[in-house]
Amino acid sequence: MVSFTVLASGSKGNSSVVSCVSATGGATRILVDAGLSCRELFRRMRQVGEDPSTLDAILITHEHQDHINGLAVTARKLGIPVYFTEATHRAWVRQVSPRKRITYAEWAEQYRQQKQAAQDAAAHSAEVLADNPEAEAAADTIRCNFTPGPQDERDPDELAPEDCEPVESAPVKFGPVEMKAVSEPCPPVPDPARLPSVEYFRAGESFSIGDIAVSPFTIPHDAADPVGFVFTAEGTRLAVATDLGYMPPNVQAQLRRCDLIMLESNHDLEMLRDGPYPWSVKQRVLSRVGHLSNDATATFLEQTYDGTATYLILAHLSESNNLPELARIAAERALCSKPSLLANRLYLASQQEPLAPVCF
Ligand SMILES: [Zn+2]
Ligand SMILES: [Zn+2]
DSSP states (O other), X not given: OEEEEEEEOSTTOOEEEEEEXXXXXXXXXXXXXXXXXXXXXXXXXXXXXXXXXXXXXXEOSOOOHHHHTTHHHHHHHXXXXXXXXXHHHHHHHHHHXXXXXXXXXXXXXXXXXXXXXXXXXXXXXXXXXXXXXXXXXXXXXXXXXXXXXXXXXXXXXXXXXXXXXXXXXXXXXXXXXXXXXXXXXXXXXXOTTXXXXXXXXXXXXXXXXXXXXXXXXXXXXXSSSOEEEEEEETTEEEEXXXXXXXXXXXXXXXXXXXXXXXXXXXXXXXXXXXXXXXXXXXXXXXXXXXXXXXXXHHHHHHHTOOXXXXXXXXXXXXXXXXXXXXXXXXHHHHHHTSGGGTTOEEEEOOSSSOOOOEEO
């Protein structure tokens, strides 16, 4: 049996589960994007009868926050691999690493200066200690003074360097010489980009996870290397295509002969134009690397869609610039334009609640 479950969809978090349970009892379960907190993902999975501990892998479409919010904690808790394109992985690592972006030349200069300062400090300390035997004994007692920052709900693994606040050490007097306490090397700070294992894939190159074949394809969106997926298992084809500014020919081709399509229907054009977003954000959403409007999705359904999907799921609806009724009406009007499309069942994915699993 093959099933597809939308746990959440929208700008506050996207996540779905693709499952294949074979007749022999073998099972493969893939989490597509981890846009909710780990706790909320697990809660929603249990709500629809899925056991989070049975997940085999996490697949990431792109690095935007609403697709990766709970990624690191979820992957570490389950100890499962995460599949990215290499560019998306790099972008995600940069995003979660608490470092400011610098050029290589700046980094090399900083490194040289730090090394020089460390050498100078070591030479100075050696001179002081040579002159003051008491200081040598006192130096042994100085410890690294780092304490964790305010407690929060995050996984302890998530604590980043800014969560450690250095405690000022009082100057220590050594006879006639005053010197600042020199801390021992601090314990290594947990790496926020640490994952149990990372697997790379490329758009256009299919691969398999257990019994599920995965075909990633490029989508036009303002991320490092965004993709949609077609999943094939036991002869059933499921497509996921959200976060795309328009419907290019390669995406149209991927959405043929599918049994289920989850397709973006992000905004109503009038609501977006009259809505609260700043002009620059409106331009971004409307652009060819933004999001599909209800009208663009309807145009695809009316003009290009081959009508083979038993289930159509409208997804990634904007909470500010869309209404479920508007998305539904636009899609239904398009489907009604051709009698062959009337058998398609139309669902709307929600931000607040998971959809009941669709089973084949
Ligand atoms: Zn996005
Ligand atoms: Zn998104």
